[in-house]
Amino acid sequence: MPEKLFKVNAEEYILPGNRACSGCGLSIAYRYVLKALRENTILTLPASCLTVLHGLYPITSVGIPCLNCTFASTAASASGLVAGLAAMNRSDITVVAIAGDGGTFDIGIQALSGAAERGTDFIFVCYDNEGYMNTGTQRSSATPMGALTTTTPILTKQQHKKDMMKIMEGHDIPYLATCSPSFPIDLYDKFVKAKRIKGTRYVQIATPCPPGWVFPPKDTVKIGRLAVETGIVVLYEIENGKFRFTGRSKTISEKGTRAPVIHYVERQGRFKKMSMEQLGQLQRWVDGKWNEYLRRAEA
Amino acid sequence: MEIKDDNISAMCRPAVGEAGKTGDWRDATPVIDHAKCIASVKNRPACYLCWLYCPEGIVKAGIPIEINLTYCKGCGICAEECPARAITMVMHEEAKK
Ligand SMILES: Cc1ncc(C[n+]2csc(CCOP(=O)(O)OP(=O)(O)O)c2C)c(N)n1
Ligand code: SF4
Ligand code: SF4
Ligand code: SF4
Ligand SMILES: [Mg+2]
Numbered sequence: 001m002p003e004k005l006f007k008v009n010a011e012e013y014i015l016p017g018n019r020a021c022s023g024c025g026l027s028i029a030y031r032y033v034l035k036a037l038r039e040n041t042i043l044t045l046p047a048s049c050l051t052v053l054h055g056l057y058p059i060t061s062v063g064i065p066c067l068n069c070t071f072a073s074t075a076a077s078a079s080g081l082v083a084g085l086a087a088m089n090r091s092d093i094t095v096v097a098i099a100g101d102g103g104t105f106d107i108g109i110q111a112l113s114g115a116a117e118r119g120t121d122f123i124f125v126c127y128d129n130e131g132y133m134n135t136g137t138q139r140s141s142a143t144p145m146g147a148l149t150t151t152t153p154i155l156t157k158q159q160h161k162k163d164m165m166k167i168m169e170g171h172d173i174p175y176l177a178t179c180s181p182s183f184p185i186d187l188y189d190k191f192v193k194a195k196r197i198k199g200t201r202y203v204q205i206a207t208p209c210p211p212g213w214v215f216p217p218k219d220t221v222k223i224g225r226l227a228v229e230t231g232i233v234v235l236y237e238i239e240n241g242k243f244r245f246t247g248r249s250k251t252i253s254e255k256g257t258r259a260p261v262i263h264y265v266e267r268q269g270r271f272k273k274m275s276m277e278q279l280g281q282l283q284r285w286v287d288g289k290w291n292e293y294l295r296r297a298e299a
Numbered sequence: 300m301e302i303k304d305d306n307i308s309a310m311c312r313p314a315v316g317e318a319g320k321t322g323d324w325r326d327a328t329p330v331i332d333h334a335k336c337i338a339s340v341k342n343r344p345a346c347y348l349c350w351l352y353c354p355e356g357i358v359k360a361g362i363p364i365e366i367n368l369t370y371c372k373g374c375g376i377c378a379e380e381c382p383a384r385a386i387t388m389v390m391h392e393e394a395k396k
Contacts, residue, residue, distance in 0.1 A: 001344055001360060002347040002350045002351065002360040005345070006351060012356040014355075015314065015316075015317070016321070016355050016356065016367060017316030017317055017319065017321045017370045018318055019317065019318040020354070022325075022354075022372035023354060023374030023375070023376055024354050025354075027355065028354045028376075031354070031356050054311075055311060055317035057309055058309075058310075058311055058312060059313075059314045059317045060311035060313050060317065061314075062313065063313045184352070216375075217374040217375060217376070218374060218379045218388070220376055221352050221379065222379065
């Protein structure tokens with residue numbers, strides 16, 4: 001059976017017939033996030049595509065207990081859940097906050113920074129679809145340079161993506177990781193590991209979004225894979241300060257087979273107005289990050 | 300067993316089909332050629348990449364594999380990722396117009 005083949009939990013926690021778009025990258029990722037976290041988990045999430053996936057009152061599509069919190073308070077609500085569980089002596093339950101890039105990079109950042117600085121014992125997950133997708137593709141600080149959004153409709157986004165991993169690393173937390181739904185087993189293993197660690201853990205998932213990024217739903221897994229092949233997304237983990245490439249990114253780093261970003265950019269409608277100059281800037285930005293990772297992996 | 304808690308005023312309950320029968324959303328249907336599917340050909344659990352990548356978790360990875368068409372949204376990821384090209388997305392007549 002597939003569970004044995006791939007060595008993952010057989011249970012499905014997302015029920016069929018949910019509200020997520022056809023071919024949603026978040027749906028694939030979330031299947032494996034929940035498989036890895038299992039039953040003794042409490043989720044808290046702010047408004048986002050994920051709340052839509054979770055469903056409308058009085059029905060939900062997800063079989064794990066979940067609190068719906070307000071936008072800016074995701075990590076604060078997690079801190080409350082942790083304190084409540086501690087008061088009830090329920091150390092067996094893991095608290096997991098999960099928000100979009102808007103809810104993490106922009107609106108949720110101060111509560112998240114506060115919780116991380118206090119060393120709150122929880123996992124914060126950011127699923128990054130690079131924009132405010134649930135409200136119709138507005139720009140966020142996670143949107144890459146050169147992308148069209150409904151708030152950057154003419155000139156495309158002029159700034160590079162914010163390096164949220166670096167900001168979170170600045171909090172000296174015990175575990176940080178990046179992952180992608182195109183590599184579900186790498187993602188699963190990271191969540192299994194994160195669940196075992198104490199303290200604040202931060203995991204960022206790069207989730208392709210067909211309507212927001214303007215590509216056909218059948219290509220979600222391919223686009224996610226191209227992101228990794230080109231170094232736009234790099235799979236790694238940082239455990240107690242030690243950087244390590246994982247999975248496909250590890251292979252690319254060893255063989256030196258990173259592809260140019262154009263292979264990734266050309267397949268998405270959101271980049272159709274990107275200038276050659278921007279393309280060059282994006283490539284240099286990716287090169288710079290990649291070289292930094294290479295240095296860290298060697299150290 | 301259900302525990303009532305008066306402190307919780309608005310609580311959802313899990314159910315299949317929260318957004319209805321999402322198979323209605325499809326404009327193309329995945330059709331499997333079992334003579335090409337690696338699991339069927341080998342007659343043992345193998346490959347199952349369609350199961351791995353289906354966003355809806357509705358591919359039953361048995362021998363042969365089965366797709367729950369009541370909820371399949373027709374994204375076509377299974378067909379795209381199948382290494383044996385055993386799945387074809389067949390366009391609905393209405394969608395061709
Ligand atoms: C305080 C507040 N401001 C704005 C909104 C409207 N709103 C709901 S979802 C959303 C987009 C969230 O974007 P992101 O966190 O990236 O998640 P995504 O929808 O992309 O999955 C916005 C702006 C809200 N619900 N609450
Ligand atoms: S808008 Fe994008 S992230 Fe949101 S449900 Fe649709 S595909 Fe998923
Ligand atoms: S991906 Fe294709 S070959 Fe593999 S199990 Fe599915 S249908 Fe069979
Ligand atoms: S078309 Fe999409 S939803 Fe339907 S079975 Fe294939 S991967 Fe799953
Ligand atoms: Mg978003």
